[in-house]
Amino acid sequence: MIEIKEQILADNRKVADRLRSRLAASRTFLLNLMSSPGSGKTSLLLRTVEALADRYRIAVVEADLDSTVDADRIASAGVPAVQVRTGGFCHVEAVMVERALECLDPAELDLIVIENVGNLICPAQSDTGAHVNVAMTSVPEGDDKPLKYPLIFASCDLVILNKIDYLSLEPFDAEEFARRVKQLNPQAPVCRLSCRTAEGLACWLEWLEAHLRSAFR
């Protein structure tokens, strides 16, 4: 079982590397957004489209076990959205992204976001072909998530803490949360924001724009 799994992972890494190179050649930035169910991935994407769609050509690859709820929300914001229905599969692999991109024209896009399946575990173990990986969590989930799900926080390029409008209602220690992330991943910035109130969104948007400008220099 382990050998087979390692073979599958190696095959996936090959597809992921190919995808990354191909998109770099067309200067299309691929970002993988991961979180628990209900942390606010789709809400963040809607805020991002609202802020950047006049300057960047954006598309979204929506992954879900079932339903097209999120793809519908994104499409209604006027951005191309491709739905990947994983049918019970718990995370996105590079081959699924390659298939999804057949429905888009990456050469005509500046940014493609993969909204991964809501899951803090399995997505962190698989390369989607993205140029950067973003891990999101939210205040109601509690400040102990880095202790319990270390891989996703250790292996991402940015951590987003959403729903900070709940900080006054929850026994959530934001400093302690940031310390726990830093211990796992000294490089990754932590952006605290609220997709509902828009507070703190600049941190995320500036990080993203800096990467969009410098990615393929």
Place this chain on the structure above:
Amino acid sequence: MIEIKEQILADNRKVADRLRSRLAASRTFLLNLMSSPGSGKTSLLLRTVEALADRYRIAVVEADLDSTVDADRIASAGVPAVQVRTGGFCHVEAVMVERALECLDPAELDLIVIENVGNLICPAQSDTGAHVNVAMTSVPEGDDKPLKYPLIFASCDLVILNKIDYLSLEPFDAEEFARRVKQLNPQAPVCRLSCRTAEGLACWLEWLEAHLRSAFR
């Protein structure tokens, strides 16, 4: 790969059935509690221990990728807690529960709760050996979770909606949520509660006590 996976599932089912029978023989009720990260599994267990520990002998099997945060919280409530560190593995299988029970004396217990890894997907696909399965979600996660994670809601015996003290703050339609659950699973009751305020806890405690009384008749 699929054949191997099916073999693993079949092996796991055999272990699960053996475990279920063995615990039934000693009249020890095994309950599997599943949810996303941060929905409030540990908080529910602390409330449950508080309400029932004077009448039932309770123990908890805590599963986490890493850390002993939850087992420590449970143990400090005076209830035996066995920590299963899955080391990156995304759900609990029956063989892990069997190993964990080596640290307890099931014949001396009325109720053992498995606090599964925080994940709405993979735990629903694997039999832990439990007599009943409980799926929990919480208001901040959104009312669309049954649409996006149908298997866990379709295959459980009870659905718990936690953090109802947030209902006034969130665009969460509790009636629509209940309808979505019912469509997937007409048998499973839905208990709405708040582990923080204790509102609605009676629904869960009465369901649990009814099962404890009638399980091995």
